[in-house]
Every structure is written in C-alpha cells, then in structure tokens.
Amino acid sequence: xxxxxxxxxxxxDTTVNRCKSDLKYKEACELGAVFMGCGESWSPYRSAPxxxxxxxxxxxxxxxxxxxxxxEPENFASAVKAQRDMLTEKHLxxxxxxxxxxxxxxxxxxxxx
Numbered sequence: 001x002x003x004x005x006x007x008x009x010x011x012x013d014t015t016v017n018r019c020k021s022d023l024k025y026k027e028a029c030e031l032g033a034v035f036m037g038c039g040e041s042w043s044p045y046r047s048a049p050x051x052x053x054x055x056x057x058x059x060x061x062x063x064x065x066x067x068x069x070x071x072e073p074e075n076f077a078s079a080v081k082a083q084r085d086m087l088t089e090k091h092l093x094x095x096x097x098x099x100x101x102x103x104x105x106x107x108x109x110x111x112x113x
Contacts, residue, residue, distance in 0.1 A: 009037040029083035
C-alpha cells in the first residue's frame with residue numbers, strides 16, 4: 001500500500017554490490033517512483049536514465065541539487081515516463097504477453113508452455 005515518490009538505491013563499490021541485479025531499478029519503475037542510484041561502470045543501475053544516476057564521489061550539494069531537480073514536476077513526470085517506457089520496451093510488465101510467456105517457460109522448468 002506504500003506509494004513512494006522516490007526510490008533511492010545507494011551503492012558502494014564492493015564485490016557484493018558488483019554482483020547485484022538491477023531489480024531495485026525495475027521495482028522503482030513498476031511502482032512509479034523516480035529512481036536514484038549509483039551510475040558507476042560497475043553498478044547494476046547504470047542502464048537507468050543518466051539524469052537519475054549519481055557518482056560515488058558526488059558531494060552532498062551535488063546530491064541535493066539532483067534530487068531537487070527531480071522534484072520539479074516536469075522532470076519528475078519525465079523520469080517516471082522514461083522508466084515506464086523502459087518496462088514496456090523490454091517487455092517487463094507483468095501483464096505483457098512476452099513477459100508472461102517468459103515467466104511460464106521459467107516456471108515450467110524451461111519447457112515451452
């Protein structure tokens with residue numbers, strides 16, 4: 001029942017974080033929350049829109065400026081739209097027929113459904 005406006009996924013450069021998936025980004029997209037995360041080359045979130053990514057070396061002022069920019073209604077709406085478009089283009093919506101087919105194949109032990 002929680003409807004967040006923002007989804008923040010900070011990451012440090014560790015072996016565990018380099019092995020993570022981009023699931024938090026996909027969750028944010030599905031929730032309609034603007035994602036903010038690490039954009040370093042090793043990060044699983046580097047495919048998120050560049051305007052929503054921050055460097056590990058970002059200062060508090062830089063983070064604040066990015067967040068405030070994303071709070072602007074036009075930027076917020078644009079970020080949410082870009083995230084929803086990504087879900088549609090990559091067939092990641094749970095109601096998408098391609099997604100359902102992939103899920104059925106995985107659920108059926110890789111046998112054609």
